[in-house]
Amino acid sequence: MLILLSGEEFLLIFLFxxxxxxxxxxxxxxxxxxxxxxxxxxxxxxxxYIDLLESAYGTNSPAYQNAINDPSGDDFHYFRGTDFxxxxxxxxxxxxRFNNTDGNSVTSEQSIESYPTxxxxxxxxxxxxxxxxxxxxxxxxxxxxxxxxGMGIGDSYISDVLETTxxxxxxxxxxxxxxxxxxxxxxPDNVISMYSGF
Numbered sequence: 001m002l003i004l005l006s007g008e009e010f011l012l013i014f015l016f017x018x019x020x021x022x023x024x025x026x027x028x029x030x031x032x033x034x035x036x037x038x039x040x041x042x043x044x045x046x047x048x049y050i051d052l053l054e055s056a057y058g059t060n061s062p063a064y065q066n067a068i069n070d071p072s073g074d075d076f077h078y079f080r081g082t083d084f085x086x087x088x089x090x091x092x093x094x095x096x097r098f099n100n101t102d103g104n105s106v107t108s109e110q111s112i113e114s115y116p117t118x119x120x121x122x123x124x125x126x127x128x129x130x131x132x133x134x135x136x137x138x139x140x141x142x143x144x145x146x147x148x149x150g151m152g153i154g155d156s157y158i159s160d161v162l163e164t165t166x167x168x169x170x171x172x173x174x175x176x177x178x179x180x181x182x183x184x185x186x187x188p189d190n191v192i193s194m195y196s197g198f
Contacts, residue, residue, distance in 0.1 A: 032102030139193030
């Protein structure tokens with residue numbers, strides 16, 4: 001709820017975190033945190049990004065092509081999809097764009113698949129914890145981990161290393177290592193806070 005005060009009068013406005021149910025409206029609402037669809041992103045970034053990529057790398061470069069297709073790099077793709085299946089896309093690539101915010105709330109009618117492909121039914125906002133407050137005074141602890149080849153137990157909070165061999169899709173065997181990190185949460189490297197008591 002938002003209260004607007006003007007002199008002795010006040011107005012109550014209730015905020016609803018929801019899209020319009022009309023699929024025609026959704027295409028204009030579900031455009032990510034920048035509020036721009038790809039066509040608008042092209043116009044917005046043309047001089048200071050797209051043109052610079054073109055002059056530096058040419059129009060056939062992957063960097064330029066990616067920028068033309070999605071200038072903000074925020075297009076969503078569901079982890080399943082006929083295009084992924086046809087290309088035998090691996091699991092890492094399937095989730096590469098799953099957390100993106102432009103187009104992540106399509107309606108069932110807008111889905112190009114026979115199943116729903118939305119990640120969320122709510123609009124994306126900067127209010128990550130959804131407490132309806134955008135606060136500049138939120139604090140957090142910062143931990144720094146030094147990563148380097150040959151790490152072992154005792155390095156950078158590593159408490160255990162598990163090794164195994166797995167057979168990959170091409171039939172080859174591959175050695176895999178899992179590192180368990182145990183970071184002492186009460187001993188941060190830095191405290192980012194607006195409060196003096198931290």
